[in-house]
Amino acid sequence: MIGVMTGANSLITIPVMLQFGIHPGVAVATNMLALTFMSVGGALPFVGKGVFDRRRLPLFVLLTLLSSAIGAYLVTLIPAEAMSFLIAFFMLGVATFVVLNRRAGVTPRQKVGFGAAFAGYLLTFLLGVYGGFFSGGYVTMLTTTFVALxxxxxxxxxxxxxxxxxxxxxxxxxxxxxxELIDWPLGVALSVTMFVGAAIGGKLALKFDNNVVRQVFLVVVVALAVKTLVFDLDWDMLARLVQTALGTA
Known part of the structure; x- marks a missing residue:
């Protein structure tokens, strides 16, 4: 329900699956199946409300189709511990942006310069690679990109x-x-619950004005960033990764 407004569902669901001993690759893949249905459930309440950016949507989708396939292919190549560290700091950066720019996301900006649009499309592609790879915080950072740029x-x-x-x-x-990485029984259960929760969350989001949505977004993003840094991140593993990278360099 909350994830419709903030994204970052995967920062909760994937660590929980890992705690129950599910293989990281299977956890990421099974979560991705559920996110597909969550996205449908979250989008339905907005249909016919005139809130989609229909002009830019086709290019967004095209960039995402290509980049997500690349990200999914890379899922076994990048250490998850390093990604968790980056996610937490990206999300703290997102929170800083929201705090410092009080009007961003509250009132629409009518004119978007070429530089901002180019940077926005480039970030949409790069974030799509990450979204196909892991997805934790993907929608949060994409939301901020759309608001900022x-x-x-x-x-x-x-x-x-x-x-x-x-x-x-x-x-x-x-x-x-x-x-063949998906745990289908678990995937079906997650898909159903995420679809229903997202549909409810979408309806709730429409009842709030942008100021309230901004506050919910900010609080949850900060909480998830702190959770990732304090509870989810393996600092010893991260230190070994840094030492390995420095040794290679």
């Missing part, structure tokens, strides 16, 4: 990212099906 309100960004996340998750899920 395309001048969308939070509700516009939330609605638009649900469509994009559907395509991102769908492509990545296809790769994981091919790789």
């Amino acid at each position: 395309f001048g969308m309100t939070f509700l516009q960004a939330i609605a638009t990212t649900k469509i994009i996340n559907f395509f991102s998750s769908l492509v990545a899920t296809g790769v994981y099906v091919w790789a």
